[in-house]
Amino acid sequence: MKTDKTETSPELRERTDESLKDERGKTDELIIRKSKEAEEEALDAIRENRVAADADRETFRAETATGEMEHRHADTTVQPSPMDDERLVQEREWSDKAQSAERETDDRARENERVQNRLDADAVLEREREETDRNLLEERGRLDAEAARKSALLAHEQVSHRRTKTALLTRDRYIGILSHDLQNPLASISIATRLMRKHLSKGVVDTVSLLGNLGIIEQGVVFMNRMISDLLDVERMTNDKLVVTPESVELSALLRECRDFFAPMVSSKSLSLTITCPEGMFVDVDHDRILQVLSNLIGNALKFSPRGTTIELSARKQATEAEISVRDNGPGIPKDKQQHIFKKFSQLTTNDRHGLGLGLFISRSIVEAHNGRISVTSDLGKGSTFCFTLPLTPSHAISPSPSGSS
């Protein structure tokens, strides 16, 4: 069957069904017409034979009657006897009866033959239908396979189109964000270096201002470095190239390392950072990557905590995992946004230019690369708690002491 390339699968199927229905109708009509014609032909022949036979019989009887009359007229001595007439009538009656019995037998045979013909025609019709149904099934199978092949191709094309589109959008977004967000630290670095040059060229060596400007430059470099690293990480994570190299790490030591790193920022905001973690709990993790996760979570907590509040860092043992949490007393995150913030480039407020909205996405990817899970619970106005799990080192996991805190 010829198919129009622009037709959809249901349309093609409908068209095939229609044409096969037509074919079936035509076959039925043809068979019924042919068998009727054959029956009518047979009936006509019988009718003709009977009319001829009746005519012959009547002619014969008329001739017999005429011959009898002539014979009587010629031989006046022979008088017709009433017995002879009766016998003649009787003979004709027998002959008529015999003929009608013969015709009844004929009719019955013909009726049987007709029934047999109808049965034969029905059998032929049934075979034709089975054949048509087989064709229909085969045609459908072929069309369905073709439609499935086409829709798989289409789906594949759509996916690669979406990927290309996303890649282009992401690239445009990267370029937009980079060019916009790198401007601020670059401007700060530029101003600080100009000031330093100006002072130094005048022979003025003001240590305080020099150190202040160096601090601004360092901050700018750290900020830009973080942005670029985040973007490179996202690129790796999007292309499944994030490699983690797990080793057995003592968790409380890792948390203390974080606390020490953030100490200057914590004190500059008059915050405090506490750790609650049993000693001797080992986890199988990529040290630097988990430090990165903790830095993201603590960095956010620092960003959103009001002055004078406490950030709580804690860890506890759960079956085969360690559960680590970072709790703050910040503004909280609305329920409907709590999943969204783990996606790429998601920020709750558009004026939040302290990051790219990638920290949590990166953290989730790193935690998942360790077969862990990350989640947030938060109450608006009360604060947020970010929790993630890490696998315990089986050979080093020892029963933790009740609770160590510092």
Ligand code: ADP
């Ligand atoms: P960024 O690098 O821009 O901070 P993140 O992925 O780390 O991006 O965070 C995404 C967004 O989630 C932030 O912009 C902020 O709106 C919200 N968020 C993250 N952590 C907290 C927190 N502790 N309290 C309130 N909001 C938070």
